[in-house]
Amino acid sequence: MSSPVWLPEIVYVSESAREDSMTSRVLTRLPEVDVRYIPDGSDPLAEKTAGTDFSRDSERFSAGKRRLMLTRYQGSWMRACPGTSQHVCCNLWTINPGEGCPFDCSYCYLQSYLLRNPTLKLYVNTADMMNEVEQRISSDRSRLFRITTGEVVDSLVWDNLTDSSYDLVPFFARQDNAILELKTKSNHIDNLLRLKNEHRGHTVISWSVNAESICRTDEVHTASLDERIEAASQVVEAGYRVGFHFDPVVHFPGWEDEYSASVRKIFDRIAVGNVAWVSVASLRYAPQMQEIMRERFPHSDLPYGEQFLAKDNKLRYIQPLRFKVIDFVWKQLKSVSPAMPVYMCMESPAAWRNIAGGPPVAGSELQEVFSRAGRLPVIGQDSI
Template identity: 30%
Template sequence: MEDSLSTIDDIDSLKTFVRKKYYYLGQNKQQEISRLIFEIAKREKVGFSLVFEQIPPPPSRFSFIKSYLLERRYPLLHQNGVKISQTFCDVDINPSLRVNLTTKQIITPKQFFVEESVLSTETVQRIRDKFPNSTFTMIASYREYVKKKAFTIADYNRRLENFFIIREKFDFYKHCPCSNNSASCGYFVMNLGSGCPYECTYCFLQNYINSPGIVLPANIEDFFTVFRNLKKDMRLGSGELTDSLAFDHITEYSPKIVNFFRQYPKSTFEFKTKSNNVRLLTSAPGAKNIIISWSLNPQKLIDTAEYFTASLEERLEAAQACTAAGYRVAFHFDPIICYSGWETDYEVLINTVFTKIESNTIAWLSLGTLRISPQLKKIIENRFPENALLDEELLTGFDGKLRYPAEIRSFIYTTMNSWIRKNNKSVPVYLCMEEREMHRDTHLSLKHETKQTTVIF
């Protein structure tokens, strides 16, 4: 056996060896074998050769080979009798696409591309003053600028170099885009830009944003005008395509948003963040219909899967500052990540939250387990080759995304909810991006559910 197969770094040698050894199988079957061997070696932290040694020797039937590899790749599911019938994509990893995690990038954009229609706005002038050493280039429109360009993972890795300041014309408010077949919570999204400075291993933005930089709208007043014209109360927030507060020191939008929505006490606005960038926010008097929320995980996961975000302590200190300023807060245990020892770490996390934050200031809590699209899996492998998230036993779920099996998710939710209820009996708890059956199995409320549509306001 070739010496290079003693490591798990040389993917080309692995695939070459598989083609030679299993020459009698078709290309797709060879790809599945390579993929499973790669995942087993990574999960077990061994070389490819140690996996090969125990595979049924050629000319074994493909079904025998795959059965052995599946049993080794998914030991717990195999032990519980779960049948795994999915196919597995090719392994394709380019070392040049790895994210540099050694140094946190300071947000000092090299270039601002400004749409002509917003050149004279107060927002653009303020940004010019903040970044006098950046280059400002006028463009006719962002859509035209990116329309004929193809962007890669390498462009995404450099996204903080380029900011686009635009006039939003269409996508002001929309229903939260739940996963297919998920129960809707009736949430609306206010899209205040796209792109994020953080490097969360699991983040869907790596896959869904085809952009060379960060996009921020300059016309916040138009968002307010559109809301007035809607003449309806809603539960809404920012933070779908960007972190709600990570760029707040640049846009300075949070005080304006607070002061606008305090006029609509029957509506609820939520800032979702992983930052502690709350200085401007807390400069405005709080309002009970304004919720500041944080996604929370144990510090162990923040260190290994949520790079450059605020620490757990910093997030909770920011939450304390917000409650002191008169706001309510919320916490999203999402994505909950299953690993050896997760129960101990998450129970401590929940107890810590209730120790540091007064229960009567918590508007709600949400629970959601790790879910990623099959396409995102390959991006994660390229950008974060040492990730441990993909080593767990994920299968294609009800919405086509890779998820923990339903039985595991149900156990996680009921266990997490029991810890929450030990601390507080009444705080609202809901599931995010889950199927109706899961709500019924876990007895978690669907009270926020509304008829889901695809209308964009």
């Protein structure tokens, strides 16, 4: 049973999206919500709300999380993940069926990346997105494309409103050289369970996980760690492979005990053979986010402590501490099984040398994550 879906206070529908079938599906499922039709390109927050000071970035961003816009996207959909400068990239591709996330994590980079965005957005013309993906991946069949919808929105948070997984999962099942990664902190898996005979091993569901106290205090509105693990175990039963992202690993009193407890909790339920990949990354964020984090999450400790500007212009822990927290979680995971496919997200070549003994190599358990070209890893139900 999923946690209740988050509901917006106001839904704006841009004029060009009025007739789309996705628009009517979403509106039918939000019968109580205030719906307003607006011209394309207008700013919904231009209309002021009493008591909210939209000149303050933090208030504007918070107000945007309570409003949803249904609109059409006209740009290019599929992009290589921007990664981060001077760090090792895992070659993930991104498609964004929306923008902005109703969950509210204190460390979320959208607080700088989408700071001026007036609302959350859902794009109703996702058929165009899938056409573009099909063209791109069919132009290079020797390459395996790992593609996620979870870059600027949680992949499953809206699924109970949109039923997007009914389009995406069967679509990717037909693509021999592509895997869809649905990244989430929710437990909205009802549609995925109904698709258990249709995914053909081409969809991986991954959960962002953390120390239990960080999930509780710094990941507002998300499913609890236990709920995420329960959901992971159910999709494994439905034949999907799963992933986990220990991101961001945070340094706080008791962190070692809590992270090793999280690793144990997860892998007491999930067999390593069902795991496609696990990433580890330490806390990092743009310097301009620090003030917004303090204003929006006054009880969070994450914006405090010794953090330094790294080469990628993000605040990170000083290098020895950064390596220490990643190394600890890495070793916990490898102690479950040396075959655990663990990689570091947005980390430096020095971190790979220090923690993993060197960069990821062809033929290792990370072949699927880092593959760019050449022989494709075997995917499908048989390899699960």
